[in-house]
Amino acid sequence: MKLLPFLDRLAATPAATGNAAPRRALLQQAGRAALAALPLALGTTQPVAARTQTTAYDAITQLLQLERLQMTYYSRALTTSGLIPAAQVADFQRLYDQQLQHVALLQNTLQTAGALVPAVPAFDFSGRKNVATNPVLFPNVLSNYDDFLALAQQLEDFSVRLYTTYAFINPDDAQFAKVLLRMLAVEGEHSAHVRGLRRDRGVAVKTWPSSSDAPIVRPAAAQALAAAATAGEDNLTQLASAGVPIVFSDFLNVFKFTSVPDASLAEAFDEPVVDVDTTKKRTPQVIAQAALDLFS
Amino acid sequence: MSEHSFSSAWRAQPLGRRNFLRVSAASAATVALVATTGCSTETPEPVEADPHQIALPSADKGLFYYGYLLALALSTTYDKILASPPTDLTTAERTVIANMRDHQLVYRELYHYYIDPTIGGALFPTDFAFNTATFTLTTRLGVLAAVQQLADLAAAAYPVLLPLFTSASAYPRALLLKTVSVQARHAATIRDLRTPGSFADSTAVEPSTGLLRTKTPAEVNAALAPYFAPYVISVANLAVPV
Numbered sequence: 168m169k170l171l172p173f174l175d176r177l178a179a180t181p182a183a184t185g186n187a188a189p190r191r192a193l194l195q196q197a198g199r200a201a202l203a204a205l206p207l208a209l210g211t212t213q214p215v216a217a218r219t220q221t222t223a224y225d226a227i228t229q230l231l232q233l234e235r236l237q238m239t240y241y242s243r244a245l246t247t248s249g250l251i252p253a254a255q256v257a258d259f260q261r262l263y264d265q266q267l268q269h270v271a272l273l274q275n276t277l278q279t280a281g282a283l284v285p286a287v288p289a290f291d292f293s294g295r296k297n298v299a300t301n302p303v304l305f306p307n308v309l310s311n312y313d314d315f316l317a318l319a320q321q322l323e324d325f326s327v328r329l330y331t332t333y334a335f336i337n338p339d340d341a342q343f344a345k346v347l348l349r350m351l352a353v354e355g356e357h358s359a360h361v362r363g364l365r366r367d368r369g370v371a372v373k374t375w376p377s378s379s380d381a382p383i384v385r386p387a388a389a390q391a392l393a394a395a396a397t398a399g400e401d402n403l404t405q406l407a408s409a410g411v412p413i414v415f416s417d418f419l420n421v422f423k424f425t426s427v428p429d430a431s432l433a434e435a436f437d438e439p440v441v442d443v444d445t446t447k448k449r450t451p452q453v454i455a456q457a458a459l460d461l462f463s
Numbered sequence: 464m465s466e467h468s469f470s471s472a473w474r475a476q477p478l479g480r481r482n483f484l485r486v487s488a489a490s491a492a493t494v495a496l497v498a499t500t501g502c503s504t505e506t507p508e509p510v511e512a513d514p515h516q517i518a519l520p521s522a523d524k525g526l527f528y529y530g531y532l533l534a535l536a537l538s539t540t541y542d543k544i545l546a547s548p549p550t551d552l553t554t555a556e557r558t559v560i561a562n563m564r565d566h567q568l569v570y571r572e573l574y575h576y577y578i579d580p581t582i583g584g585a586l587f588p589t590d591f592a593f594n595t596a597t598f599t600l601t602t603r604l605g606v607l608a609a610v611q612q613l614a615d616l617a618a619a620a621y622p623v624l625l626p627l628f629t630s631a632s633a634y635p636r637a638l639l640l641k642t643v644s645v646q647a648r649h650a651a652t653i654r655d656l657r658t659p660g661s662f663a664d665s666t667a668v669e670p671s672t673g674l675l676r677t678k679t680p681a682e683v684n685a686a687l688a689p690y691f692a693p694y695v696i697s698v699a700n701l702a703v704p705v
Binding site: 257265345346348356 | 572573630
């Protein structure tokens with residue numbers, strides 16, 4: 168696998184995935200690394216607007232932190248005696264192994280570019296952020312198998328969406344896009360499997376996000392996770408070009424024997440991370456970070 | 464889950480033929496696909512020596528044709544299964560395949576729309592079809608084996624297909640990107656139904672990298688070729704995969 172073309176451009180002109188992401192913290196982190204030598208150091212010469220865009224560095228580090236989160240979750244579950252039924256241990260070992268490989272790939276990508284690899288957060292899956300007096304947002308996820316599966320599903324769905332969000336963060340680098348798409352597809356297989364395990368245990372859930380899925384109930388303070396993982400999956404409006412929706416009913420209709428239910432049309436597309444509240448003008452990066460921040 | 468009371472999703476010979484095939488006069492042995500927006504209802508004119516040779520066009524349009532053929536293969540097979548499902552195929556499994564059929568139908572017609580926004584008519588000769596006769600669709604295990612073969616193929620195709628689009632197709636690519644993980648979900652779903660726990664196993668994911676195994680358009684085309692006979696598709700004009 169050739170990463171060099173990607174590395175050359177890791178720092179290049181940021182792709183416009185949004186227009187209002189605070190980047191100060193990441194740039195400060197990046198400051199001491201060789202990254203400073205790369206054009207990625209957007210620094211002071213850039214206009215303000217440019218500094219609020221999501222860069223490839225932002226994308227790779229955020230994907231890395233999410234993969235680390237998932238890997239750690241499976242690692243803790245596998246070492247918690249009696250949590251995962253014996254018949255499913257091999258499944259979760261595979262999930263762990265593949266997330267570990269993704270972590271290594273993303274980490275190597277940053278290292279090879281001379282970019283700063285962010286520290287591994289002290290993950291706390293209770294949602295208390297390592298403060299015992301904080302309220303528990305994700306109860307029993309490492310003691311009750313059903314609760315464990317529900318959070319696993321949300322994290323896998325979240326990762327599907329984050330890879331979708333960033334697959335073409337460097338639009339000119341087909342090779343790295345392909346690598347990200349291959350990881351995206353693996354996350355899709357993971358999510359489908361976890362959803363299937365839940366369905367086998369009586370939960371009304373499909374192996375792809377669907378409007379008929381039973382909602383995973385969380386306290387209000389934990390909604391950032393659902394916002395990143397599944398919000399907007401019922402979207403029926405897709406664009407043909409800027410501001411122009413595709414009129415699906417023109418070619419999916421009874422006259423052409425191509426009618427499908429709205430639910431199927433929505434299921435056919437896994438959405439990227441989106442802000443369903445468009446008035447707040449939050450980028451996918453900000454939405455995703457809010458979800459990640461629930462766990463450390 | 465709502466029942467699928469709507470009409471049969473696919474017909475071997477779609478309606479209307481305002482778009483038609485033009486036989487390439489330039490090539491001795493190929494039919495070039497040219498989606499026109501004309502209003503002729505004529506059938507293709509097979510003036511070439513071998514009218515069963517079909518070369519997909521170059522550039523993004525060729526990629527749309529390639530995606531169309533893949534979706535045609537899957538939707539046709541799933542439709543065939545649902546038309547007379549084996550008795551040992553459970554209701555839940557039929558629902559899964561019906562959902563997958565719906566999704567592939569959306570993709571197929573979306574590609575048709577990208578090839579020809581007027582959706583004027585058929586893209587291929589009227590006798591062109593994906594022939595499922597060699598699949599064993601009369602038993603549950605035969606059905607699941609066939610569906611897995613096709614779903615794996617589609618999942619493996621998309622990570623190669625998507626990066627081939629030029630910047631002129633930014634919007635189509637952004638929408639098709641949303642189907643990459645759905646194809647993978649289909650593959651994992653069927654794998655787990657056929658052999659529980661076989662999702663993302665070493666036949667689907669490279670053990671050394673944790674990346675999905677992929678297939679190029681040429682490899683996918685070779686896998687589908689027996690089912691499109693007597694037609695022979697060429698993907699030689701498509702962009703070279705990275």
